[in-house]
Amino acid sequence: MTTQNTFLAIKPDAFKRGDTAGIVKMLVEKLDAKCVAMKVYKPTEELAKEHYAALSEKPFFPDLIQSFTAGLILGMVWQGEDVVAKARDAMGATDPEAADEGTIRKKFGKHIGDNAIHGSDTEPGSAERELKIHFPEADFTEIADPVAKCTELCQAAV
Secondary structure, three states: OOEEEEEEEEOHHHHHHOOHHHHHHHHHHHHOOEEEEEEEEOOOHHHHHHHOHHHOOOOOHHHHHHHHOOOOEEEEEEEEEOHHHHHHHHHOOOOOOOOOOOOHHHHHOOEOOEOOEEEOOOOOOHHHHHHHHHOOOOOOOOOOOHHHHHHHHHHHHO
């Protein structure tokens, strides 16, 4: 087992619906990891294109960029043993209709274009690349109560 960091983001549609605290609560329960950074921000088009660069040749790329930049997101860094794989399991399949019961996307996702949460994939280097894009300051300190911090940040942002 390896201690890792992973990037997770609650996407704009889920943020607008007020699903952030519920999603963070599920992460706390499922990950056995600690949240070490959290912020609310609106991704720029440039940031989104860098973030999704590996998908730039896909026909859905413009819609993906539009969706990711449509509003505020809650970006987070979670740290723990094999946290990348654990987060992928907690999120569930990309398409909420195909996601297992008890996963974040099954509970909070509406359809493949509105699947509530992004998480770094398990490809080597993916999480590190995303962390550099979204948290270049890399100033990580454990957040004692991620749900309370999420609520505080989200209420202050709207």
